[in-house]
Amino acid sequence: MLVFITELAGQTTAQQLQKAYSLFEKDEQLKHALSSLYVIDAKTGVVIFDKNAQLGLAPASTQKIITSVTAFELLGKSYRYETKFGYQGKISGRRLYGRIFILPGADPTFGSWRYESTRESKVMTGLLGAFKKLQIDTADYLLYIDNSRFTDSRIPDGWIWQDIGNYYGAGAGGLNWRENQYDLVLTSGAKIGDPVEIKDIRPYIYGDHEMISELKSASKGSGDNAYIYLPLGHQPSVVRGTIPVNEKSFTISGAWVDPAEEFRQRVLDTLQKAGLIALFDVKNINQGGQEFVPITKDNAVLFHTVFRRHWILLYTGSIKKVSIYMGKPY
Secondary structure (H helix, E strand, O other): OOOOOOOEOOEOHHHHHHHHHHHHHOOHHHOOOOOOEEEEOOOOOOEEEEEOOOOOOOOHHHHHHHHHHHHHHHHOOOOEOOOEEEEEEEEEOOEEEEEEEEEOOOOOOOEOOOOHHHEHHHHHHHHHHHHHHHOOOEEEEEEEEEOOOOOOOOOOOOOOHHHHOEHHHOOOOOOOOHHHEEEEEEEOOOOOOOEOEEEEEEOOOOOOOOEEEOOEEEOOOOOOEEEEEOOOOOOOEEEEEEEEOOOOOEEEEEEOOOHHHHHHHHHHHHHHHOOOEEOOOOOOEOOOOOOOEEEEEOOOOEOOOOOOHHHHHHHHHHHHHHHHHOOOOO
16 A cells, blocks of 8 residues: 655644544444554654554555565566577478477566457467468477576465465466466356356366366355365366356356466467477476577566456566576576
8 A cells, every 4th residue: 555645734744644544444344354554754764653563464465565666676667578489409491400499587467368469369479470480390399498597386385275276376487378377167056055067168278187166056146155276186176165056157267287388288289270290299397508599579568566366476476587686596
């Protein structure tokens, strides 16, 4: 929360803050809540207002403000995320004797549907255009993702299992794709307690990924009380909770187990449909020090500070980028 204070006649800044905070505490939504506020003069360090400053409270999404301010300070307001495509080797007879690879930059908007310049169609069109320009029909090794600058810790410590399988708990990696989420379309029964069926998964999840619904139908207007639990080992993902009765296409959103693999498979499909045949297919490997010849790059979006629940991905992606800046892979 940002507070802008101007001096009013006869009132000091401390008095204005006291008056505003008193009104804030009377809000009906805070009837059973605890709150605190601590304001200091940035130049002198003098405490201007203090209410419950020593009370331990969970910062929740307000912590994103500190992360974003830090990113702006270190990376600069004109910073742009970059996801680079390149190749290593030589091209002869319309064949690449080498590999196509990706150098991810922890861009949380890569493949996002929210912006014209980041959509999946834009990324794939740019990649196909680069292949045609270079006159590549086949490659010895199709796709290699160089994640060497990032650790494989997409799930931060302390996050609970009930959250991390859902879109608002999607962790950030070196390569993020479509905000690391998918949609689950559900159909409920006519009576309370009826089972809920999984109608569709959008986009399609690649690989041998099974999902089981343990959902039940609840009263009309009861809302979304469904939670997706990520699989443990080789077990299927499980959806538990309730959605309202008589829903034909009730949509909830989940977090991909491996967004980089989803992107890799999407590229494979795109190239094959375009008539570009891969001789070999390799998965993600962490190995740096490769010679890089750029093919194209995504027209990355300006760093955003949109503090909403589904932008946790942006928040954790920013931490990763700042960590790289500080020379400490995250």
